[in-house]
Structures are given as C-alpha cells and as structure tokens.
Amino acid sequence: MNLSRTLTAALLAMAIVMPAWAGPTLDKVKKDGVVTCGVTTGLAGFSMADRQGKYTGIDVDTCRAIAAAVLGSADKVRFVPATAQQRFTLLQSGEIDVLTRNTTWTLTREGDLGFLFAPPNYFDGQGFMVAKKAGVKSAKELDGATVCVQPGTTTELNLADYFRTNKMTFKPLVIEKLDEVENAFFAGRCDAYSTDRSGLASSRAGKAPNPDDYVILPEVISKEPLAPAVRQGDDEWFDIVKWTIFAMIDAEEKGVTSKNLDDMKKSDDPEIQRMLGVVPGMGKSLHIGEDWGYNIVKQVGNYGEVFDRNVGPASPLKLDRGINALWNKGGLMYAMPIR
Amino acid sequence: MNNASRVRLILLQALVLGAVVAFGAWLIHNTLTNLESRGIATGFAYLERQASFQIGETLIAFAPTDTYLRALMVGLLNTLEVAILGCVLATFLGVAIGIARLSSNWLVRTLAAVYVEAVRNVPLLLQLIVWWDVLRVSAPAPREAWLLMPGVFLSNRGLVFPLPSFTDGFHWDIPHLVGFNFAGGHTVTPEFAALLAGLVVYTAAFIAEIVRSGIAGVAKGQGEAAAALGLKPWLAMRLVILPQAKRIVIPPMIGEYLALTKNSSLAVAIGFPELMSITNTTLNQTGQAIEAITLMMVVYLGLSLATSGVLNWVNARAALQGR
Incomplete structure (x- = not known):
C-alpha cells in the first residue's frame, strides 16, 4: 500500500x-x-x-x-x-x-x-480533539500527551511549535493514512488528535463510535487558510x-x-x-x-x-x-x- | 573470431554505453531545466535547514530545532534497530521452525508446516496491521495499565519496564504514571513491537524453509554415522548436521536478511518513524521529492550492500577450504 x-x-x-x-x-x-x-x-x-x-x-x-x-x-x-x-x-x-x-x-x-x-x-485553524473521559479542558493541559497526526502537513510543524512555545513535551504518532490515524485515536492509542478544526469535526461526525464522547478543545493554534x-x-x-x-x-x-x-x-x-x-x-x-x-x-x-x-x-x-x-x-x- | 568482428563488437558496446550515458545526461538535464522553469527548488541544501517537526521514537536526542539531516539519521537508526533485532530473532525462530519441520513427531512437524504455509502466503503489510491492531486494541489505557511484574506495565501505549540508571550512583529508573502517560523506564511502543513481531514471524517462515532444505541437503550417511557413534539425536543435529547445513544455508539467508531490512519500510503504515517515514515527512515539508527519494534509495542500497558484504565474508569463512 x-x-x-x-x-x-x-x-x-x-x-x-x-x-x-x-x-x-x-x-x-x-x-x-x-x-x-x-x-x-x-x-x-x-x-x-x-x-x-x-x-x-x-x-x-x-x-x-x-x-x-x-x-x-x-x-x-x-x-x-x-x-x-x-x-x-x-x-x-x-x-x-x-x-x-x-x-x-x-x-x-x-x-x-x-x-x-x-x-x-x-x-481554518488547527485544534485538538480529546476523549471526554480524559477530563482535559484546555490544550495547555496536554503536557506529555501522545498526539496522533498525519505526515507531510503543516499540522505536524504547528504541533511541534505549539508544544515548544508552551514548554511542554509530546510524542507524535505519525501515520500516513487518514483512516488509520482516526482508528488509532478512537482506539485510544493517542491522547489527542490534531488537525484543522473542520477536519476534527469531520472525523468526530463520521468516524467516532459515539461523537458525544469526544470534545474539540477551545485553543486554535494556527491559521490554516x-x-x-x-x-x-x-x-x-x-x-x-x-x-x-x-x-x-x-x-x-x-x-x-x-x-x-x-x-x-x-x-x-x-x-x-x-x-x-x-x-x-x-x-x-x-x-x-x-x-x-x-x-x-x-x-x-x-x-x-x-x-x-x-x-x-x-x-x-x-x-x-x-x-x-x-x-x-x-x-x-x-x-x-x-x- | 576474426579481427573485423572483434572491432565491430567493441564498437557496438561503445555505442550502447554511449547511448546509456547520453540518455542519463538527457534525463538529468531535462529534470533540472524543468524544475527551474517551474520555480521548484533543487539541490541538497535543505538537509541543513531546521526540520521543525517532532519525532516520536528516537535513539539519539532529537528536537524540532535540529536539521533534516539529523532527522534522517534518527530514521536510519530506527531502521537499523528494527532490522538488526529482526534478523537475529528471525534467525532463531526460523532455525527452530526449520528443525521442527523435520521432526519425527507428527504434531510438531504438522504445526511447523501450517505455520510456514500460513505466514508465507499472507501479505506482510496485512500481518503488520493485524499485529498492530491486536496490540493496540487488546491492551487497556495507561491509567488502567496491567501490572505484569513490579515496575513492568502493559497498556495500549506499549510495554514499560524499569531501566538501570547510573546518574547519582546506581538505582533503578522505575516507570510511574504522570498525567497521561508513563514517565521513566523504557517503553516499547505498540508500533515498534508490531513491526518487529511482523517482520520476525514473516521472515522466520522463509528462513525455516531454507534451514529445512539445508538440513535435507546434508548427506544422509552423516546422521546415520553420528547415530552409530552413539550421539543422541539433538547432539547429532547440533554437532554434525547443522555445521554442514550451515554452508548450504548461508547464501540464501543473505537474501532474507536483505528482504527484512527493506520490508521494514512498510512501517509507515503503522506509524513507526523509520527511514521511510521520516523521508515522507521531509519530502512533504521541503517538496524536494527527487532529492529525498534518491537519498533514501542510496541509503537502502548502502545498507543492502553492507549486509551482503558482511555475509559474503561469513560465507567465505564457513565454506570448505581447499577442496
């Protein structure tokens, strides 16, 4: 493939x-x-x-x-x-x-x-989606998190910038195919999934087992025209x-x-x-x-x-x-x- | 052959060589002209630029402020890690299965045959994804991680275990839950584990067949003579049969080791950051597809040549001398 x-x-x-x-x-x-x-x-x-x-x-x-x-x-x-x-x-x-x-x-x-x-x-603008049960209210609380992301995107770069600026650490899990990124996130392999906020809404509506179990955090960390x-x-x-x-x-x-x-x-x-x-x-x-x-x-x-x-x-x-x-x-x- | 036809032959070869070189030069010239006319950057200067992305698993320290070159080094080391571990483990498993294939015990023999046929005939990519799904889905979230042994946890983030630490005198660096994940100790991620398991299980099936045919290639009299000398079957295998089978087995094994190393590039599908994955990201961030892919091809070629070089040397030493 x-x-x-x-x-x-x-x-x-x-x-x-x-x-x-x-x-x-x-x-x-x-x-x-x-x-x-x-x-x-x-x-x-x-x-x-x-x-x-x-x-x-x-x-x-x-x-x-x-x-x-x-x-x-x-x-x-x-x-x-x-x-x-x-x-x-x-x-x-x-x-x-x-x-x-x-x-x-x-x-x-x-x-x-x-x-x-x-x-x-x-x-658009880049954001984060997390599982509701993680109890996270702000992206500032994501220190140490594993974040699912697609390669070859501005997302990957903004993510590194954001965590660096806020003096937090994270582990990216970079998977090429969107379906597999979504599967990994909804299976709990990552604490957060980051992409454009429209994309997060799209994944939540289309792929989440139960859309209400996931929240999109309020922070918009980039401009994505x-x-x-x-x-x-x-x-x-x-x-x-x-x-x-x-x-x-x-x-x-x-x-x-x-x-x-x-x-x-x-x-x-x-x-x-x-x-x-x-x-x-x-x-x-x-x-x-x-x-x-x-x-x-x-x-x-x-x-x-x-x-x-x-x-x-x-x-x-x-x-x-x-x-x-x-x-x-x-x-x-x-x-x-x-x- | 007379002189005229020899001259004609040399001329023909020179012509073919000239055509190949000219074609290559034409391709390179066209590429550079076209890239320039379309305003696309060329050259390897990008390797010195800041990478700006983060990598999930690294053997050497890496930060987004490091260069693309260092990012590629991280990818290469990850490839080497999985390739070397994979070759060693696949050899052990493959030899065991290969011997089991020739066992006098019906159950052992049949199980080994089923293993080989099943594993060889399912695409590796599919196997990798299955391994990954199993590891990811069956294990719990970090906060509900299974405690396997004191200090050893299994969760969908992988296997975490303590590491000895020598800073401030000797002590154990014991993993503990901080926020989302474990801190301290060493983590084997599901991606790495899935890749390693997939490559080992797959390659071992091929190695088993090589070992089986190698053993079958040793003259039957050797085993009978060993038995006649009173060697137990296992000792006969270890001291008499395997050393001779080794000579037959090594050359085809080179191919399997090369295949394992190259197959590790399938890791992109499951998110392990090896050479191919890092090259993908680099290619996208810089847009320099030709350079990035060329570099990756050169590295894989280098790896393959080095592997076969080492194994050819081993083969030469194992071969019978002066016969």
Missing part, C-alpha cells in the same frame, strides 16, 4: 523528468473537455465519495465551479484522490489542473514548490481559478442563489449584470464564455449555499460560519470587484 504510494510519487516525480509539458492549462482542459482536480482521499464536508462513487464537499464544489465556468458543465470533472504526501507532486507534474484539497496556503509552498494559491475557500493551488507560469489559468472563487463569494454578497438566479438576470445591479453575463465582457477578459458566472451559480451555487450544504449547521459537521462569513457580516470572505 505505502510502497505503491511512494512508487506513485516517484513515478510522478519522473514525469518532471520528461521534456517541458507544452501549452497552457486552459487549452488542455478545453481539448480534453474535463477539469482534473486533486482532492483528499476522504474528508467529510471537503471531499468524500459516497456509495455511488459520487464526490461531495466544499473542495469538490470548488472544482465543479471551475468546470462550470470553463466548460459550461459542472459535471465535466475528474477527481484524483491524493494523500497529503502525493498532492504536490501531482500538481507539479501536471497530472492535475488544480489542487482543491484542503491545502494550507504558505510561503514555502509558493516559493519552493512553484505554486500559486487562489483565494481560500475555507479559513485552505485554498486551491495551481502551477506557477500559467497566469490565464490562475485568473480563472481565482475569479471562480470570487464569483461564488460575490454571488452570495449580492443575494444571487441557484434558486433565484433567473430572476436575478433581470436585476438592475450592474455588478450582477456583469457577473451573470447579461452585460458581456467579463468572460472575454478571462478567455472563457460570458455565461461563466451564471453557470457557476446555476450548477453549483453561491459560497453560502456551498458552505451550508457541505459543512453548515444542517450538515453532519455542524460548523457555523465563524470567520468564513462574508466580510460585511464579520467574516473574512471578500470578493474583489467584478468589473
């Missing part, structure tokens, strides 16, 4: 060995008629395949929105499940067009790995991914939803008219069809709809909007003007 995974990574690395892959991403996507996205191997709310093999989640919807904007159909997508370890090589080697895989935007990932990050589709990433050197494609996210946020701000979309086409608001292609020009600037914004909202929905459907209070994850609310409602979701 793991050997094959390393082999895959090695093979993907070998893909870099081949002559420079030609032509910008947009041409390739149009030619293939499909957008290929790297997603997680299974994290409820972000990307998870159901029994029919249908993927759902915020990251999945981001990918579908890109396909709707570029190809006019949200279903023209192909998902490549990637472990934390494989994801960067997949993108570097050109196996995927965009990485929509709850990945934290960091300096070295742009500088050293050669990526560019689009605006975050979820602002989860954002889609593309390769450097293809600004046209980068623009498309970036403005797809902005369109979803802007649609929510303007009250445009997948339900009222056709009425909204008659709106007098010039921004809505530009976004939905009633007044043409925006699509041309991005080198895609004028109905790009319409297709995104029609087929996928605005940001608020996507959030509620996948991780919101009505979903199994029961996350509130928090800092992911719109900027004018006290959150961080802010779209640049579509003009």
Whole structure:
C-alpha cells in the first residue's frame, strides 16, 4: 500500500523528468473537455465519495465551479484522490489542473514548490480533539500527551511549535493514512488528535463510535487558510481559478442563489449584470464564455449555499460560519470587484 | 573470431554505453531545466535547514530545532534497530521452525508446516496491521495499565519496564504514571513491537524453509554415522548436521536478511518513524521529492550492500577450504 504510494510519487516525480509539458492549462482542459482536480482521499464536508462513487464537499464544489465556468458543465470533472504526501507532486507534474484539497496556503509552498494559491475557500485553524473521559479542558493541559497526526502537513510543524512555545513535551504518532490515524485515536492509542478544526469535526461526525464522547478543545493554534493551488507560469489559468472563487463569494454578497438566479438576470445591479453575463465582457477578459458566472451559480451555487450544504449547521459537521462569513457580516470572505 | 568482428563488437558496446550515458545526461538535464522553469527548488541544501517537526521514537536526542539531516539519521537508526533485532530473532525462530519441520513427531512437524504455509502466503503489510491492531486494541489505557511484574506495565501505549540508571550512583529508573502517560523506564511502543513481531514471524517462515532444505541437503550417511557413534539425536543435529547445513544455508539467508531490512519500510503504515517515514515527512515539508527519494534509495542500497558484504565474508569463512 505505502510502497505503491511512494512508487506513485516517484513515478510522478519522473514525469518532471520528461521534456517541458507544452501549452497552457486552459487549452488542455478545453481539448480534453474535463477539469482534473486533486482532492483528499476522504474528508467529510471537503471531499468524500459516497456509495455511488459520487464526490461531495466544499473542495469538490470548488472544482465543479471551475468546470462550470470553463466548460459550461459542472459535471465535466475528474477527481484524483491524493494523500497529503502525493498532492504536490501531482500538481507539479501536471497530472492535475488544480489542487482543491484542503491545502494550507504558505510561503514555502509558493516559493519552493512553484505554486500559486487562489483565494481560500475555507479559513481554518488547527485544534485538538480529546476523549471526554480524559477530563482535559484546555490544550495547555496536554503536557506529555501522545498526539496522533498525519505526515507531510503543516499540522505536524504547528504541533511541534505549539508544544515548544508552551514548554511542554509530546510524542507524535505519525501515520500516513487518514483512516488509520482516526482508528488509532478512537482506539485510544493517542491522547489527542490534531488537525484543522473542520477536519476534527469531520472525523468526530463520521468516524467516532459515539461523537458525544469526544470534545474539540477551545485553543486554535494556527491559521490554516485552505485554498486551491495551481502551477506557477500559467497566469490565464490562475485568473480563472481565482475569479471562480470570487464569483461564488460575490454571488452570495449580492443575494444571487441557484434558486433565484433567473430572476436575478433581470436585476438592475450592474455588478450582477456583469457577473451573470447579461452585460458581456467579463468572460472575454478571462478567455472563457460570458455565461461563466451564471453557470457557476446555476450548477453549483453561491459560497453560502456551498458552505451550508457541505459543512453548515444542517450538515453532519455542524460548523457555523465563524470567520468564513462574508466580510460585511464579520467574516473574512471578500470578493474583489467584478468589473 | 576474426579481427573485423572483434572491432565491430567493441564498437557496438561503445555505442550502447554511449547511448546509456547520453540518455542519463538527457534525463538529468531535462529534470533540472524543468524544475527551474517551474520555480521548484533543487539541490541538497535543505538537509541543513531546521526540520521543525517532532519525532516520536528516537535513539539519539532529537528536537524540532535540529536539521533534516539529523532527522534522517534518527530514521536510519530506527531502521537499523528494527532490522538488526529482526534478523537475529528471525534467525532463531526460523532455525527452530526449520528443525521442527523435520521432526519425527507428527504434531510438531504438522504445526511447523501450517505455520510456514500460513505466514508465507499472507501479505506482510496485512500481518503488520493485524499485529498492530491486536496490540493496540487488546491492551487497556495507561491509567488502567496491567501490572505484569513490579515496575513492568502493559497498556495500549506499549510495554514499560524499569531501566538501570547510573546518574547519582546506581538505582533503578522505575516507570510511574504522570498525567497521561508513563514517565521513566523504557517503553516499547505498540508500533515498534508490531513491526518487529511482523517482520520476525514473516521472515522466520522463509528462513525455516531454507534451514529445512539445508538440513535435507546434508548427506544422509552423516546422521546415520553420528547415530552409530552413539550421539543422541539433538547432539547429532547440533554437532554434525547443522555445521554442514550451515554452508548450504548461508547464501540464501543473505537474501532474507536483505528482504527484512527493506520490508521494514512498510512501517509507515503503522506509524513507526523509520527511514521511510521520516523521508515522507521531509519530502512533504521541503517538496524536494527527487532529492529525498534518491537519498533514501542510496541509503537502502548502502545498507543492502553492507549486509551482503558482511555475509559474503561469513560465507567465505564457513565454506570448505581447499577442496
């Protein structure tokens, strides 16, 4: 299992060995008629395949929105499940067009790995989950704890930083596969499980034998802006991914939803008219069809709809909007003007 | 062979060699150009950078402020620890099972045969996960740990036992419960135990077959002669049969030791921080997949060559001289 995974990574690395892959991403996507996205191997709310093999989640919807904007159909997508370890090589080697895989935007990932990050589709922060019966109320009480964690993540680094800053010791138990990390934690092998708080909520809702037996501690020990990433050197494609996210946020701000979309086409608001292609020009600037914004909202929905459907209070994850609310409602979701 | 065809042969070999070298150079050149054009960092300078992550089990002191190079050393030492212990234990178990396979006792013989067939035919990765699950699930949490002997505890965090300590004169460093876990003494984690048990049990099955065929390869007359001299069966085995079987057994054993060392990389699945696991983390934090994987391949190659070097020397010494 793991050997094959390393082999895959090695093979993907070998893909870099081949002559420079030609032509910008947009041409390739149009030619293939499909957008290929790297997603997680299974994290409820972000990307998870159901029994029919249908993927759902915020990251999945981001990918579908890109396909709707570029190809006019949200279903023209192909998902490549990637472990934390494989994801960067997949993108570097050109196996995927965009990485929509709850990945934290960091300096070295742009500088050293050669990526560019689009605006975050979820602002997260790292936390801890413990068993209720351990009686722990704060992360400050975790001195000496064994902490389950996945490798190759910013989580692993933040964890070391946090314990060092607070002069506490801990033993990491690093396991590659998410399922095995969760199994180890819920079997009591670790005192705490640390990852992004959305991920903790997702594991608790999806994998805990009894979700009420586990608590997520109040401390948020890091900033984790989860954002889609593309390769450097293809600004046209980068623009498309970036403005797809902005369109979803802007649609929510303007009250445009997948339900009222056709009425909204008659709106007098010039921004809505530009976004939905009633007044043409925006699509041309991005080198895609004028109905790009319409297709995104029609087929996928605005940001608020996507959030509620996948991780919101009505979903199994029961996350509130928090800092992911719109900027004018006290959150961080802010779209640049579509003009 | 005439001169013309000899020249042609040399020319052909030179051509093939040239093509291989050119292909290699082309690959390396392409890789470097492509990496650069995509803005991806290259080179081994990352080894000197601060690792920033923590490692759960270490034989030498390690802190997140240490370098990636030291982290890899920690991983390598963990690999060596499990490989050396594994080879020694697998040899003992394998020889015992191998002899049992040839026992005149039906039950012993059959049990050994069942062991070999069952273990050889189940994938090692699966066995490792089963061992790990058993160790993890069957033992209680630290606060309810089983007291096996005074000072020796078994919990789902592993086996903890006292260690002699020589600071401030001799005394025993006895484990005691502090907060979540035990402090003091020495801990064998479920991950290490599962990996070691899995590798030993798996490799021993192969070694048993080598030992069995080695014993079967010793001329039958040797055993009969030993019996005729009045040696008890066990003494005949130890003094007459095994020393001769050793010569047959050593060469194929080299392969098993190499396999055990390389198989230890499956530990990533169960969370033991050996070389492969540390390389995984390094590869991810630095993004330098090509360098990290190359380095790991070189290290495994070095380990394998060193192992076979030592065993070839042992083999040369064990071989019959001057016949």
